[in-house]
Amino acid sequence: MDKKKCEAKPVVVDLFAGAGGFSLAAVQAGCSIAIAIENDPYAVKTYKANLLKYELARHAKVLDQSILDYVPETVRDENLGSGECDLLLGGPPCQGFSTHRILDAGVDDPRNQLVLAYFRFVKAFRPRVFLMENVPGILWERHKPYLEKFYEEGEKAGYHVMPPVVLDARDFGVPQRRKRVFILGVRDSADTQEFVWPPKGTHFAPGKAGEGQQTWVSCKHVFRPVKGNDENDLHMNHGPDLVNAFRNTPPNGGSRKDSGRVLPCHQKHDGHKDVYGRIDPDVSAPTMTTACINPSKGRFVHPTEHHGITLRQAARIQTFPDSFTFFGGLTAAGRQIGNAVPVELGKYLIQYIKTYLLDKKIDQARVGVSISVEEDEIEIA
Numbered sequence: 051m052d053k054k055k056c057e058a059k060p061v062v063v064d065l066f067a068g069a070g071g072f073s074l075a076a077v078q079a080g081c082s083i084a085i086a087i088e089n090d091p092y093a094v095k096t097y098k099a100n101l102l103k104y105e106l107a108r109h110a111k112v113l114d115q116s117i118l119d120y121v122p123e124t125v126r127d128e129n130l131g132s133g134e135c136d137l138l139l140g141g142p143p144c145q146g147f148s149t150h151r152i153l154d155a156g157v158d159d160p161r162n163q164l165v166l167a168y169f170r171f172v173k174a175f176r177p178r179v180f181l182m183e184n185v186p187g188i189l190w191e192r193h194k195p196y197l198e199k200f201y202e203e204g205e206k207a208g209y210h211v212m213p214p215v216v217l218d219a220r221d222f223g224v225p226q227r228r229k230r231v232f233i234l235g236v237r238d239s240a241d242t243q244e245f246v247w248p249p250k251g252t253h254f255a256p257g258k259a260g261e262g263q264q265t266w267v268s269c270k271h272v273f274r275p276v277k278g279n280d281e282n283d284l285h286m287n288h289g290p291d292l293v294n295a296f297r298n299t300p301p302n303g304g305s306r307k308d309s310g311r312v313l314p315c316h317q318k319h320d321g322h323k324d325v326y327g328r329i330d331p332d333v334s335a336p337t338m339t340t341a342c343i344n345p346s347k348g349r350f351v352h353p354t355e356h357h358g359i360t361l362r363q364a365a366r367i368q369t370f371p372d373s374f375t376f377f378g379g380l381t382a383a384g385r386q387i388g389n390a391v392p393v394e395l396g397k398y399l400i401q402y403i404k405t406y407l408l409d410k411k412i413d414q415a416r417v418g419v420s421i422s423v424e425e426d427e428i429e430i431a
Contacts, residue, residue, distance in 0.1 A: 059106060060408045061133060063175055065117055065140035065168065069096040069376060069386035071368065072139045072183070073107060075396025079404055081137065083107040085129050089116045092378030093386050100374050117167045122174035135175040136408050137400070141182030141233070142168045142200075162199060169203040172235070179407055180209070181399065182233040183391050186216060189231060200233070209235040210242050217395070220334045221251030224392045225269040226367050228337045232399070241407055249402045269335040272366040273353060282361040282376055282383065285352075286343055295326065296345075296356035303330030303353075324349040329359065335367045340388035342367075343380055361387065369394040 059082040064073045067086035070093075076083060083106060088094050094114045101107040111129045113120065126135075142164035172180055188197060197214070204211035212234045219228040236242050253264045276283045288296070299308050306326040327349035329335055341347035345358045352359055361376060364387045371393075376383035 060136035060404055061130075062137045062139060063135050063171070063177065065138065065171060066143065067093075067097060067112075067140060068389050069093045070101045071370070071390030071393055072396050073097070073101050073110075074104075074370070074374070075391065075393050076137070076139065076400050077101070077104045077106045078393070078397045079400040081106065081400060081404065083110040084133070084135065085111050085113065085125065087113045087115075087117050087120070087125075089114060090382075090386075092382040095377045096375070096383075096386055099377065117171065118163060122171040125171075126174050130175070135177040136179065137403065138172060138175060138177040138180040139183075141184050143184065162196075165196070165199050165203055169207050172204075172207045172209070176237065178237050178241075179403055180235040181403065182235075184231045184233075186229050186231055189214060189216070204235050207235075209237055210239045211235045212242075212247050215248045217248060217399075218251075219392045219395045220266045221253055222395045222398045223253050223264070223267055224334075224367075224369055224394050225267040225272060226335045226338060226392065228392060228395075230391070234403075236407065245406055249399070252398070266334050268332050269329065269367055270331040272335065272363050273331055276360075276362055276372070280362055280372065280375075282365060284362075284380060285360045286345070286358045286380060288345075288357055292326075292345075293356050296328075296351055299326070299328055299351065301328060301354045302332065304328045305349075327351060329353050338364050338367050338388050340385040342388050343384040364388070368392050 059080060061084050062073070062076045062081045063084055064070075064076070064086040067073055067088040068090070070086070073083050073086055083101065086097060086101070088097060091114065094112060098112055101110065102112075113125065182200075187193060201211050214231050214233050216229050216231055219226050219230070232248065234247055236245070253259075253266050256265050259265045295306075299305070304327065305323055307323065324336065325348060326345050328351045329349055331353045336349045339348060342350055342364045343358050343361060345351045350358050352363075361380065361383050362372065364384065365374065365376065366372070368387055368390055369392050370387075370390070376386050378386070
């Protein structure tokens with residue numbers, strides 16, 4: 051008997067999609083990508099070349115302008131029709147603006163524009179859940195007006211917006227010390243009554259893991275050889291003086307001061323000790339920033355070799371598969387990698403949301419029938 055089961059997948063819209071880390075996490079969690087919006091041309095190229103290969107994302111519409119340039123209702127009607135959006139991912143960035151400015155009350159402030167545009171999409175798509183990710187700095191006092199505006203607009207849109215939580219990627223099996231803020235909004239308040247947020251971590255600090263529990267993941271496996279011809283197996287070319295400094299830096303965690311390299315600026319202040327430091331492969335890697343391939347920006351020198359880490363190594367630390375290729379060259383690709391949500395962290399959070407908030411609703415609203423086909427007989431279960 052040939053049986054066919056009608057099984058719906060949660061539908062995802064990804065705003066500020068970047069290279070597609072959050073979208074890939076959603077696909078791996080069993081969701082279908084309907085729409086992604088990203089205006090960085092290199093990130094768009096990366097997204098299309100990688101995400102559209104997946105069955106659950108191959109029909110995704112990738113829009114390549116700023117969300118400020120789109121009418122959300124038009125985007126919805128042209129790409130979803132009468133369909134529903136279950137999960138809206140991504141969050142309006144607050145980084146990149148002067149740290150000396152305080153958000154004005156008016157809507158002309160660029161950050162306010164992005165917040166308002168974000169919630170125009172929320173109001174148009176009415177997702178069951180939205181999940182925003184941002185840098186920890188969003189919780190600083192100087193960004194309080196931005197955060198207040200976000201919550202104000204969330205409530206206006208009819209959502210129960212939970213307090214911001216800071217999650218460390220290494221608590222969820224990512225080989226990286228990376229803290230990020232996540233804000234969850236739920237459309238139907240009844241769904242939140244027994245819902246626990248955030249989920250508990252799956253990995254713990256050495257000495258704090260109980261019986262059967264896992265400790266934080268080291269980044270040692272990141273530095274295994276690359277197989278085949280990988281265009282992201284690429285690192286910065288350094289001058290002789292810098293290569294010599296790296297050569298003098300002890301392996302597996304050595305710092306700039308160990309190299310004996312002293313710059314004029316160090317005469318007045320000691321500087322950041324991690325700059326030009328080697329990664330220690332026996333522990334979780336440092337946070338991959340948008341300049342993660344540049345040793346002058348942090349502890350981004352290879353554990354034993356005399357150069358910065360490669361794009362592929364940075365991508366591995368962000369838990370992208372080796373099959374995922376980033377376009378645009380060192381700087382552009384490094385920026386895409388550093389901006390991404392670590393895939394394994396995103397996957398865990400989305401699976402958690404899917405299990406406790408989405409699947410039951412989808413079963414009630416869209417599935418509800420199991421169709422078995424045997425010759426001309428159809429059963430409704």
